[in-house]
Amino acid sequence: MTQRTVQPPPVQGQGHHPLDVDTMREGARRLLAEDAELPTADELETLTLQLRGHIMLAVPEIETAAGRLPTDDVPRACALACVGEARMRLNLEPGHTLPAGIAHAQRLARSVNALVDHYENLGGGNR
Incomplete structure (x- = not known):
């Protein structure tokens, strides 16, 4: 039986830095x-x-990491589904009241948390 290890995302040129997962979670x-x-x-x-x-920074990182996995890989499918959900939330407009705006921001925050989880599960960041 072979053992597969997910490698961290490759450095994408000079000036590329891994996501600051602590700041994103905070x-x-x-x-x-x-x-x-x-x-x-x-x-x-x-x-x-x-x-x-945070979402705009995380999405391409996760897509890159997930893209290196086989197309039938479950972590890949989960990560890409999360990316799709996050993109959908980016396209939504908050309501015009403070409670509606807070609810919208909370949905974005949940997407940030999920994206960071996938980023770490795919080998990104320092764990």
Whole structure:
């Protein structure tokens, strides 16, 4: 029986840095922690933009790592499904009220957490 080990994503040229998973998780935690304080409208806008940026950075990293796996590989399929869900959430507009904006940002935060999990499972980051 052969043993398959997922290799970390290759360095993609000078200036390429792995995702800062700690910062990404901290941004998500700001909205998802049980004891999280509700953000103000200004804080919410900043958090939403930060989460969108995290997703935009994570998606190509995960696609690259998943693309190196066989097409019938379960972790590949799961990671790519998560990428699809995150992209869909990026295309959604938040509602016009603060609660609707918070709910939207929380969905983005859940996508960030899931993407980071897949990134680490595919060999990225420092574990």
